[in-house]
Amino acid sequence: MKILVINGPNLNLLGLREPDLYGKQDYKALCEFINANSLGNEVELFQSNHEGVIVDKIQSAYKNFDGIVINPAAYTHTSVAILDALKAVGIPTVEVHLTDIAQREAFRQHSFVSLYAEKQIKGKGFDGYTQAIQYLTEKYGK
Numbered sequence: 650m651k652i653l654v655i656n657g658p659n660l661n662l663l664g665l666r667e668p669d670l671y672g673k674q675d676y677k678a679l680c681e682f683i684n685a686n687s688l689g690n691e692v693e694l695f696q697s698n699h700e701g702v703i704v705d706k707i708q709s710a711y712k713n714f715d716g717i718v719i720n721p722a723a724y725t726h727t728s729v730a731i732l733d734a735l736k737a738v739g740i741p742t743v744e745v746h747l748t749d750i751a752q753r754e755a756f757r758q759h760s761f762v763s764l765y766a767e768k769q770i771k772g773k774g775f776d777g778y779t780q781a782i783q784y785l786t787e788k789y790g791k
């Protein structure tokens with residue numbers, strides 16, 4: 650199946666700061682990890698720091714992708730626009746977070762995207778992306 654992996658703002662800076670939270674590996678390492686664990690799927694990787702650009706990318710996925718894995722980063726907690734875009738395209742979606750947002754500050758504990766996503770995987774680091782791809786593959790793969 651074709652899976653679109655979307656990473657939101659500041660995830661391009663992985664590895665630069667806050668290694669205790671987000672690990673020491675950089676965004677390139679995350680991309681290599683996802684590509685190496687794509688479980689036979691065709692995976693496209695996308696990262697943006699801009700809400701509207703992420704909305705455009707989700708809209709362009711309509712009829713072009715079978716699944717979406719998204720770490721909306723800070724937009725998780727603020728973006729009704731990303732939630733609405735996911736609802737509009739109706740593509741099976743798994744939400745991923747490197748950290749366990751349920752154990753962090755109160756403002757990180759609410760996710761708009763989780764109101765649409767079939768599953769939320771949190772606190773598993775890079776492995777969360779593989780688990781999301783595995784979930785989509787087992788449920789929707791041929």
Ligand code: CA2
Nearest residue numbers: 659660662663666722723746747748757
């Ligand atoms: O745990 C996650 O994956 C998050 O989505 C990461 C976001 C955060 O806003 C969410 O609440 C939880 C932050 C992503 C990038 O943050 C960096 C901060 C400093 C250096 C590099 C990346």
